[in-house]
Amino acid sequence: MFQQPSNMMEGQLHPLESESEIGRMRDDELDSTTKSGSENHEAASGDDQNPRPNKKKRYHRHTQHQIQEMEAFFKECPHPDDKQRKELGRELGLEPLQVKFWFQNKRTQMKTQHERHENTQLRTENEKLRADNMRYREALSTASCPNCGGPTAVGQMSFDEHHLRLENARLREEIDRISAIAAKYVGKPVVSYPLLSSPMTPRPFEFGAQPGTGDMYGAGDLLRSISSPSEADKPIIIELAVAAMEELVRMAQMGEPLWMTSLDGTTYVLNEEEYIRTFPRGIGPKPTGFKCEASRETAVVIMNHINLVEILMDVNQWSTVFSGIVSKASTLDVLSTGIAGNYNGALQVMATEFQVPSPLVPTRESYYVRYCKQHAEGTWAVVDVSLDNIRPSPTARCRRRPSGCLIQEMPNGYSKVTWVEHVEVDDSGVHSLYKQLVSTGHAFGAQRWIATLDRQCERLASVMATNVPTGDVGVITNQDGRKSMLKLAERMVMSFCAGVSASTAHTWTTLSGTGADDVRVMTRKSVDDPGRPPGIVLSAATSFWLPVSPKRVFDFLRDENSRSEWDILSNGGVVQEMAHIANGRDTGNCVSLLRVNV
Template sequence: MENITGRENDMDAIAELAQSAMHEFVVLAEAGGPLWMPVPGGSFDVLNKMAYAQTFGARSSANVILGFMTEATRADDMVMMDAKQIVDYIMDSECYTSFCPGLLTSANTTKIYKWPTSAGYNGAMHLVTVETVFPSPLVPSRKCTFVRCCRDMQNGTVIIVDVSLDNGDGTVKCHKMPSGVLVRSLNSDASQVTVIEHVQVNDTGLHELYRPSLSGLMFGARRWVSSIVRQSARMRDLFVVSKSASNGNGRKTLMKIADGLLAGYASGIAAVPGGGWTILRGAGTEDDIRISYRRNNDDSNTAIVSVCASFHLPVPHRVTFDLLKNNLLRPKWDVLVNGNSVREEVAVCKGVGGGIDDVVSILHLKDPPTGENRDNIMILQNSSYDVSGAFMVYCPVNIQLMNEIMSPSDTAESNKVSLYPTGFYLLPVEDTALGLGEGGATLVTVGFQIMLKLARGTGLYPRSASTAVGLMTENIATIKKTLTSSHPIFYRRQPPNNFI
């Protein structure tokens, strides 16, 4: 691929690059074997690099530069949203970030090459910079700059294609080969979406714990598709509820806060320096817990502290998620619950399938001796399961604030709510004998955020950091003991989710 770095204003070269990328993307999006190889369980496809090199020749990514690796995956699914809305979310950088909470920490349009004169984005061409994260302290973030083009095709199909201007010569750590999204309209309320994510990336800094994971699983197409499907289904559910419920605006506010919890959790775990985070100590393993912090914008004498670690759990991905979600087990490991029982009070909105695997919910604690609600403590929880990864992120919410948000007048604004997430992100460890997520083990990231006072100089008090490490060490040991012991007994005998 021709190197046009430093020639961002050479419209002829950029237009030629974009045209070539669109052609390649369409071929890859529509092709079957031998260009693509399905993974066990059929959740996404991995590019056959030899077939790709034979098809696209010198323009292909066959010749990867030293120190870089190639990841290329494809995934598709039905999305409960019309094609125009999907395109609007992806082409608008600000909306794009909210469409993929916990995946994107930033997305910025830095230059507009072409803006269509007609309605919509047909013909638009932008220069975009994004930073993607995987919620583990052991996985570096990826920052990439590329040209994003949009074009309407036949029969209600729209393609959005991304391609980097540079030629992957090692001056940047992430180079995007022709990638993007194909959106095919099915009807006024649904679309078929195909995503291809194809990059050359310098993976220096990736911990050995995550290297055995299936290539492309952490940043690949399946994760993008699952986010789009989840957010679209939840927005649809909110729209239906809002038409019949007096507290529809409150539910929308809670979903926005829940998305903020997931985004804040991922940002704190990744501790991207550009986000204001400073790593204080630790690599992020179970034996070397990582602590990072950023100054509180509302109070310069305090800091938001993120404590996190990733570890291997010899329990399948699907089972791990079900056990964490099971409210009968929660009092055994959750410090926030502190031995009380837990009950789901309200499902704010449901996503994929409308079931318990994908839901924003409000939980209430109950005192076992009396059976009475502890009215001063409620929990806002955002959880979702996909075979490529799952999460459960939550935080306590003051009952007065919750009532204010859910009141019909809905005077509360979500951007004025300061909440500190606790939670988990799960990644399946591949088991070729079974479908993805059904066998093998799980890589678990656990983390929590708290607000602490800063020392008079810079940084945290040493005692505060030591206490945080001690709490996390104890918490990880309790979680591992509870889940591994419950796996062969409790999970087989009980439904995956029980509420008292």
């Protein structure tokens, strides 16, 4: 063995006795910084195996050159294999066993230093929370009424203390999340607190539930096979949702070079190369054969920001408001209901089937988590991100990258909404008639989501309106009559969308035609459908091009004077508008009650 001079720099201590002695020697080495990696006990020979109580232990000290070389190698490879240890020992004049113990003790030293650093950070954060708590308590104990100068009422103090406890609980959860991430590196168990469940504030309005919403009856193979996430999956889902929220907010606020203006200057186009550079983590590479669809749209809508958040986080209201886009929706699990009586921090695992009102465009099924967060006073964000990596499915044809909306409070009850849609999809099943509509984002993109939300906000404002002019002929002014009429119109829209889309709940059969002008029929059962008797519903649909603008077609169809030209039920009769309700800025946005005089 090699005898090293006693005045050399620090070396690494390595034991050759029992495991208990190894543990004791490591503790001594870790508690003293002057011994970290400086001493090395000489390897025992065959004669040394015989126990001799009075035998004096011999130690070696590594040279400064040996330590520097092993330190440099440790930075590149902290876990060398046998071949690397032998090669390193041969270069430095050390036995492989000496090299092995030096690396073992070095790794233990680094782990302990990392643990001490993490513990110091958590201890500092804990002290800060304690100081804030004491400061709040002192402020509450000395609080006085601004009107009379007397002590604050007991009820008011109890209310403030309640909110203080909720805030402290939120801070504890944030610290636990950070420490859980750190535990991956130091091997500590994750300690979780029970999620707070607070009753939601009462809503000033309710949208009707879409038939079939809340369950996945009749859904496709993908959605039927999905169940609630396991306990082991939940921490992964939470981390994925937090990362998705950060990505969504940045995508909603960033401009060029991430978002490029389209050639016509009306929309934004995502720069995919810049996206990969900006968000390298994501949810993995794009699947083979999938196409990227990304869009962003902004609008100011006539609805309070809190009400918007409530609609987005209530699956029944959300699927009703967006009934033209959502054919089926279900909440599989609620990981968090939020804190402080609202949806801040709410997490829901959902499954949804997205649609276009045409049998020529296949629906898109998605399994994802929805996360809601308040970023500042009056600023909220709701994000969706797919969970396909947790439960891969060979039938999945659509994957949602972080998508959702950023909601900002505006004066007079308005809200500014920035919507981002970012999906990867296999669109090979889309009919050629609809290829351009889908690729430009008008079918599933942010433009359609924003346009639908804007229209529904206008419709709701007309429902709540009380200053309806009474002088106009045919205008329904009675509040209950207006609500009933608009409720009926809402059911008609949902029934139409359910009866014309390519939902996996029903199968379309081609009867006649060639190519684009095929006539397709579909039958479905009507069960518990409000306003419709139980039985079998027969639907027929076809698609074709017209050499005129969409507005001209729309005006033609809504004009009661031209209805007899295309409506078989009005053929040969006179159509008269008996009453109407305006529910939007445009004159064409209205609900009409018609009578046919044959």
